[in-house]
Amino acid sequence: MTSVVNERSTMEAFGPHRAYASGLRLASGVEPDRVVNTHCCFCGQQCGIQLKVKDNEVVGFEPWTDFPFNRGMLCPKGVKRYLQGAHPDRLLRAYQRDTTASSGFAPLAYDQAIHRVAEAIGRIQQAHGDDAFAVLTGASLTTEKAYLVGKFARVCLRTANIDYNGRLCMVSAAAGNKKAFGIDRAANPWEDILPAEVVWISGANVAECAPITTEYVWQARENGARIIVVDPRITPIARTCDLFLPVKPGRDVALFNGVLHLMITHGWVDETFVARSTVGFEAVAEHVRAWTPARTAEVTGVPESAIRQAAEWWGTAQTSFLMHARGIEHHSHGVQNVLGAINIVLASGRIGRPGCGYATITGQGNGQGGREHGQKCDQLPGARDISNPEHRAHVARVWGVEPESLPGAGVDAYEIFRKIDKGEIRGLLSICFNPKVSLPDNNFITRALEKLDFYVAIDFFLNETARHADVVLPGSLHEEDEGVVTQVEGRVIKINKAVECPGDARQDWRIIQDIAGALGRPHGFTFDGPRAIFDELRAASQGGVADYSGITYEKIERQFGVFWPCPSEDHPGTPRLFESGSWNPVARGTGPFYFPDGKARFNVAAYTPPAEDTDADYPLMLTTGRVVSQFLSGTQTRRIGPLVDQYPEPRIEMHPQLADRLAVRDGDWVTAETRRGDCTLRALVVTTIRPDTVFIPYHWPGRKSANQLTIAAQDPISKIPEYKVCAVRLRKAAAAPDHAVLEPQQG
Numbered sequence: 078m079t080s081v082v083n084e085r086s087t088m089e090a091f092g093p094h095r096a097y098a099s100g101l102r103l104a105s106g107v108e109p110d111r112v113v114n115t116h117c118c119f120c121g122q123q124c125g126i127q128l129k130v131k132d133n134e135v136v137g138f139e140p141w142t143d144f145p146f147n148r149g150m151l152c153p154k155g156v157k158r159y160l161q162g163a164h165p166d167r168l169l170r171a172y173q174r175d176t177t178a179s180s181g182f183a184p185l186a187y188d189q190a191i192h193r194v195a196e197a198i199g200r201i202q203q204a205h206g207d208d209a210f211a212v213l214t215g216a217s218l219t220t221e222k223a224y225l226v227g228k229f230a231r232v233c234l235r236t237a238n239i240d241y242n243g244r245l246c247m248v249s250a251a252a253g254n255k256k257a258f259g260i261d262r263a264a265n266p267w268e269d270i271l272p273a274e275v276v277w278i279s280g281a282n283v284a285e286c287a288p289i290t291t292e293y294v295w296q297a298r299e300n301g302a303r304i305i306v307v308d309p310r311i312t313p314i315a316r317t318c319d320l321f322l323p324v325k326p327g328r329d330v331a332l333f334n335g336v337l338h339l340m341i342t343h344g345w346v347d348e349t350f351v352a353r354s355t356v357g358f359e360a361v362a363e364h365v366r367a368w369t370p371a372r373t374a375e376v377t378g379v380p381e382s383a384i385r386q387a388a389e390w391w392g393t394a395q396t397s398f399l400m401h402a403r404g405i406e407h408h409s410h411g412v413q414n415v416l417g418a419i420n421i422v423l424a425s426g427r428i429g430r431p432g433c434g435y436a437t438i439t440g441q442g443n444g445q446g447g448r449e450h451g452q453k454c455d456q457l458p459g460a461r462d463i464s465n466p467e468h469r470a471h472v473a474r475v476w477g478v479e480p481e482s483l484p485g486a487g488v489d490a491y492e493i494f495r496k497i498d499k500g501e502i503r504g505l506l507s508i509c510f511n512p513k514v515s516l517p518d519n520n521f522i523t524r525a526l527e528k529l530d531f532y533v534a535i536d537f538f539l540n541e542t543a544r545h546a547d548v549v550l551p552g553s554l555h556e557e558d559e560g561v562v563t564q565v566e567g568r569v570i571k572i573n574k575a576v577e578c579p580g581d582a583r584q585d586w587r588i589i590q591d592i593a594g595a596l597g598r599p600h601g602f603t604f605d606g607p608r609a610i611f612d613e614l615r616a617a618s619q620g621g622v623a624d625y626s627g628i629t630y631e632k633i634e635r636q637f638g639v640f641w642p643c644p645s646e647d648h649p650g651t652p653r654l655f656e657s658g659s660w661n662p663v664a665r666g667t668g669p670f671y672f673p674d675g676k677a678r679f680n681v682a683a684y685t686p687p688a689e690d691t692d693a694d695y696p697l698m699l700t701t702g703r704v705v706s707q708f709l710s711g712t713q714t715r716r717i718g719p720l721v722d723q724y725p726e727p728r729i730e731m732h733p734q735l736a737d738r739l740a741v742r743d744g745d746w747v748t749a750e751t752r753r754g755d756c757t758l759r760a761l762v763v764t765t766i767r768p769d770t771v772f773i774p775y776h777w778p779g780r781k782s783a784n785q786l787t788i789a790a791q792d793p794i795s796k797i798p799e800y801k802v803c804a805v806r807l808r809k810a811a812a813a814p815d816h817a818v819l820e821p822q823q824g
């Protein structure tokens with residue numbers, strides 16, 4: 078099914094967006110009734126923002142200068158985020174699939190829709206078993222919602238098959254951090270960036286994707302720090318760095334191993350720290366012996382002199398901060414890349430002190446909190462392990478069920494689609510996820526969606542995946558509910574409600590509870606609001622690594638957030654992990670790391686080439702990612718006119734040398750082709766990318782979707798997809814593609 082609920086209003090969003098933006102009811106200068114302190118609904122920076130509200134409508138914003146992380150600063154998305162609520166595409170009713178209706182959907186009373194969902198779940202589970210119904214969720218949800226959906230899957234549906242969109246995002250970093258430190262959280266608050274002598278940034282387009290972090294990096298530079306950036310593209314942050322390493326996509330672990338090799342040969346390893354606080358160094362030292370500068374340069378494509386310079390700056394610094402993001406994590410060996418990064422941090426001994434830090438940059442708004450409390454297929458609240466009997470017993474006690482009744486680990490989000498394809502999973506509930514756009518090789522995802530016996534989607538817009546649904550339930554916008562999220566530093570903060578849900582739309586947690594009620598299994602799903610859910614979550618997380626038990630809504634307001642772990646109400650929270658003496662529920666040895674002996678682990682980080690390397694047929698590397706004005710699958714930001722204006726359509730970024738070889742000029746139509754599919758877009762010719770690599774942002778659906786091209790290879794440990802490298806070939810397109818007709822003129 079390709080039609081949409083509201084064809085005309087969708088056209089308004091994608092077509093004449095300038096008219097939409099200027100014809101808005103929300104003219105600036107409207108006097109608000111009140112102002113609500115809350116946070117931006119988009120990325121993991123979770124900037125503090127004040128929403129101006131008039132008559133149950135968000136009409137604008139003001140900077141919230143007191144909030145310490147961003148001190149009033151916002152990026153273009155934060156400035157325009159208030160516009161989405163009034164969009165005519167907002168789902169105000171429930172709908173059901175109806176092939177006789179011109180839109181493909183017919184409205185349905187909310188209660189009837191809930192009963193249809195419950196009836197379908199019952200029917201599918203009875204015929205095919207509990208695991209035949211799967212749940213896909215998202216890390217833009219508040220922690221309360223994420224917790225509730227995890228509990229709903231395990232206790233109400235009794236299905237093992239729940240997973241979330243953080244599978245596409247944070248899982249390589251999480252797996253690497255757990256292997257090395259026993260905990261998965263940014264090790265330091267961002268203020269620790271400021272006194273660092275060296276800031277190392279690998280695979281993170283900081284200025285476009287973590288915009289506030291740029292300010293911290295620049296302040297460190299003002300203080301004299303040297304900035305090292307590793308990326309196949311000279312991103313905006315790289316334009317102001319001291320050393321740029323233009324790595325070939327998919328080779329970062331080789332680079333880290335090469336740096337460690339030089340640290341060892343030059344005596345730049347902190348041997349006291351290594352001996353006292355770590356285990357496993359010898360095996361890693363042995364492994365990196367082979368990573369000579371010459372071999373490292375050959376594999377990574379980075380000049381040997383630059384590798385030596387980076388190793389020297391890193392090796393001899395007194396303070397430092399290393400950060401990375403999806404550029405090194407979105408790989409079939411993403412966990413190895415992360416372990417390679419952690420190895421050079423541990424060898425330096427610079428962690429757990431002011432100015433000495435390490436972090437993976439969280440992506441989604443609640444990318445951190447959303448991966449701690451049970452929407453991951455192998456996890457229970459408190460970052461507990463679903464296959465650990467003690468962990469199961471604790472959570473079962475809080476939930477008032479028998480531990481044996483809890484299902485075991487399910488499969489990852491992509492595997493859920495493979496099981497749908499094979500007919501093993503017959504029904505699906507999705508909330509806060511748009512896999513038809515965001516999963517790799519997405520023509521396969523589309524085919525799988527059409528095989529489902531029953532699919533229900535909960536969203537506030539009819540996203541591209543939801544267009545395949547049998548029932549669509551109208552969920553809540555960020556500003557229509559309260560709850561906590563955990564931002565990039567590990568700081569738990571509070572989203573405050575600004576307006577009521579319009580029409581038949583409901584807060585997501587109510588919808589989940591309504592389904593549980595209609596299934597006749599309301600036990601544990603009768604909360605009267607997020608606060609009550611949070612109180613149970615605190616108990617469920619108590620004693621776990623991600624211990625939230627001492628966090629209260631009031632304490633968050635008082636302290637501008639509370640860093641977890643926070644084991645009791647009189648505990649202030651833990652801004653900096655791995656400080657000696659800090660509270661730690663796991664370590665019983667002398668060190669501060671989250672293993673029983675208190676020591677961190679070095680892990681051998683092995684290099685393997687990308688799953689699909691270049692060859693004569695597909696001679697170039699394709700990498701994908703983001704632009705500043707668009708967010709994820711674009712469901713929200715493609716409906717905000719001024720953001721669409723900034724970057725109206727995806728383009729294929731390529732170097733002039735490559736463009737010359739193809740006889741392509743900037744703005745020409747170019748077809749990119751991989752073994753999965755093809756995609757025709759305009760060229761963006763820039764000198765800031767490796768000549769052997771092309772880049773496409775992925776925020777668009779259909780024939781403009783980069784994920785028609787990407788490969789569904791996954792990391793064997795984290796199961797993250799390899800979005801950041803596959804083999805591609807390009808040719809100048811003979812004609813403009815069909816989708817060009819609907820597009821605004823360039824310029």
Ligand SMILES: Nc1nc2c(c(=O)[nH]1)N[C@H]1C(S)=C(S)[C@@H](COP(=O)(O)OP(=O)(O)OC[C@H]3O[C@@H](n4cnc5c(=O)[nH]c(N)nc54)[C@H](O)[C@@H]3O)O[C@H]1N2
Pocket residue numbers: 120121246279280281282283285286287307308309310312324325326327328329402403404405439440441700701702703704705706707708709772801802
């Ligand atoms: N504007 C905007 N901001 C966002 C988002 C958004 O959609 N739009 N999404 C949020 C989310 S969920 C996430 S996960 C983060 C993502 O934040 P980032 O990870 O910073 O963003 P990406 O564009 O995915 O990729 C980062 C960089 O990796 C580089 N890269 C590609 N391949 C490699 C490689 O093999 N090695 C190295 N070293 N670098 C490589 C790319 O050139 C790119 O500059 O952003 C968050 N913030």
Ligand SMILES: Nc1nc2c(c(=O)[nH]1)N[C@H]1C(S)=C(S)[C@@H](COP(=O)(O)OP(=O)(O)OC[C@H]3O[C@@H](n4cnc5c(=O)[nH]c(N)nc54)[C@H](O)[C@@H]3O)O[C@H]1N2
Pocket residue numbers: 215217218219242243245246247403407440441508509510511512514515516517535536537538540552553554555585701702703708709710711712713775783784787800
């Ligand atoms: N090629 C390529 N693909 C990628 C990536 C890449 O770099 N390259 N990056 C990957 C990464 S890091 C990520 S995080 C994923 C993201 O991929 P997705 O999670 O699929 O993308 P979103 O756009 O966040 O989709 C979330 C949906 O949730 C809805 N939503 C948001 N907030 C709420 C809420 O509070 N309640 C409800 N009910 N719905 C809500 C939105 O309207 C949207 O429809 O994409 C991945 N895909």
Ligand code: SF4
Pocket residue numbers: 117118119120121122123124150151152153154155156287288289
């Ligand atoms: S998108 Fe991220 S950086 Fe931009 S305002 Fe929102 S939270 Fe801040």
Ligand SMILES: [Mo]
Pocket residue numbers: 245246247440441
């Ligand atoms: Mo992400």
